């Protein structure tokens with residue numbers, strides 16, 4: 001919290017904690033006030049050297065909020081496509097295309113996007129419209145609290161550039177210098193020290209205005225004129241940039257010649273004195289080494305990487321250079337590693353495909369091209385076979401959720417997408433009654449829980465008007481929400497959560513209390529309670545049961561976004577689909593599998609697993625085991641029927657008919 005002021009909006013949250021803070025109000029939503037974090041020191045005008053040093057530290061702490069993952073696994077990606085990528089493209093790209101590119105990247109979840117450059121149009125005619133781009137993306141740069149914390153750094157290599165950047169209300173500027181003398185002379189027409197002096201003059205003016213400064217050092221491995229760069233030369237520039245107040249320095253392999261071995265040697269050298277959280281990796285992909293370099297740098301502690309959507313860019317100094325490392329390639333890698341980048345790969349891939357088409361150039365991302373090809377093949381693929389495709393019949397639409405049925409399967413869908421499918425009081429009560437009544441219905445074997453819209457469920461509805469601090473109301477809330485989770489947990493049917501978007505707090509609980517979770521790559525789980533001063537009290541037992549103690553504890557304490565790949569690896573997500581259509585196919589295939597399962601036997605299995613988890617080696621467990629064993633072969637039981645069918649060589653028992661006949 002060091003560099004933030006906690007700003008409370010509306011009323012103060014009641015200090016009595018969960019019971020009082022969370023209570024249904026008269027609107028039947030959960031009353032809770034919104035809090036936002038605001039960076040401290042922004043807008044300070046103090047330029048005294050000591051104050052400046054303090055500002056540097058402050059800025060580092062401020063920016064380390066999402067960047068320094070010391071000990072953390074998450075990665076921050078700085079998208080450089082709109083600036084570094086486009087500047088190497090000869091044909092002029094229209095301003096609206098640039099603006100749309102930035103908007104699409106932001107919508108894909110990228111929080112740091114290098115928007116443009118304030119350099120002489122003579123140097124880089126492609127980015128001569130920098131001021132206009134900044135004007136048009138203003139709704140993004142002036143996002144409201146709660147929209148998330150986005151940054152749009154711009155290149156401002158000299159005081160004139162800074163002046164123009166400030167006129168465009170830039171909040172962050174990028175300065176740079178080369179580690180190699182020869183490259184500095186060829187590229188900037190000055191020595192390294194002269195380039196650093198220029199950079200420092202920008203930092204000195206920017207920092208007192210509350211403008212963040214990021215440094216980039218180019219040619220970390222080699223330059224095209226004098227060969228390999230010495231680690232000492234890189235370290236010299238890194239330290240100078242940090243000393244002048246850069247909150248981090250990005251290490252640029254301008255030619256894209258470095259291998260993971262070079263990356264390791266350089267980082268081991270730099271990390272002796274410089275913490276990893278102050279460094280970022282900016283690898284070009286000329287020799288196809290960039291992803292491997294990122295992986296090695298990640299293993300050595302770096303958590304910020306620059307990359308460019310669709311691999312936009314190139315390098316005028318490296319003949320045949322493919323350009324920048326493609327953002328899709330590292331997001332794909334980190335997704336598969338279970339490392340959170342905050343980026344929606346599907347949306348990013350769409351953006352990469354779109355901009356490649358706009359520019360009339362091949363998609364420079366390997367992962368992006370593969371996923372686009374796969375998606376195209378997917379649309380041509382035959383539809384799900386008729387035998388497995390269920391037609392849902394609407395049973396009842398309750399407004400905020402609806403109930404449908406297909407044979408022995410009931411599907412409950414949350415239909416409150418405009419509010420993130422947050423659970424109101426009537427929803428809690430209605431769903432509880434629904435699960436309790438379905439528990440009595442022998443003809444329902446499986447219950448699917450799904451959701452419409454962007455989110456699976458954002459937990460209890462927090463949009464209430466007035467806070468209810470009445471203890472009896474709080475107790476009422478506790479009882480009602482607990483009862484919902486109990487009803488789902490005690491459901492004799494096999495319960496399946498189909499998660500096609502982010503879940504928060506109680507929404508995490510809702511997906512976790514189900515027996516089975518099928519999820520798409522859009523699924524995420526955030527136990528946001530701790531960030532609101534709360535605890536996931538009611539849902540904690542399901543989290544721990546399904547995720548395991550250590551994993552659940554860390555996720556609860558950090559309130560971080562848990563990625564679908566992490567839960568899949570843990571075995572807490574049982575089926576993983578690429579997108580929504582794939583997820584539907586997965587669900588129907590899974591329901592086909594469940595058709596073979598006898599429903600009463602399945603409910604006994606659930607009881608046996610539960611007691612094995614909660615009360616292993618207890619007398620209760622022994623009793624349950626012997627009771628179930630005895631019941632299994634009673635006359636008229638599923639067991640008797642199943643074995644008789646086996647003896648008749650029936651391969652798949654028709655349990656729907658069995659129970660329909662048994663009903664009579």
Ligand SMILES: CC(C)(COP(=O)([O-])OP(=O)([O-])OC[C@H]1O[C@@H](n2cnc3c(N)ncnc32)[C@H](O)[C@@H]1OP(=O)([O-])[O-])[C@@H](O)C(=O)NCCC(=O)NCCSC(=O)C[C@@](C)(O)CC(=O)[O-]
Nearest residue numbers: 419420422458459460461462463505506528536537538539
């Ligand atoms: C989900 C993000 C990050 C999306 O953040 P975003 O992508 O910026 O979208 P947004 O914030 O604009 O959300 C879209 C709409 O959904 C609404 N919305 C969204 N969530 C809720 C909610 N819970 N209650 C009521 N409304 C909600 C939100 O207010 C907005 O409505 P609009 O402003 O357009 O009218 C953001 O909206 C957010 O942070 N929501 C709050 C999530 C949260 O922290 N929930 C905690 C609930 S407490 C709880 O569940 C307690 C429990 C049960 O776990 C305790 C226990 O176990 O004992």
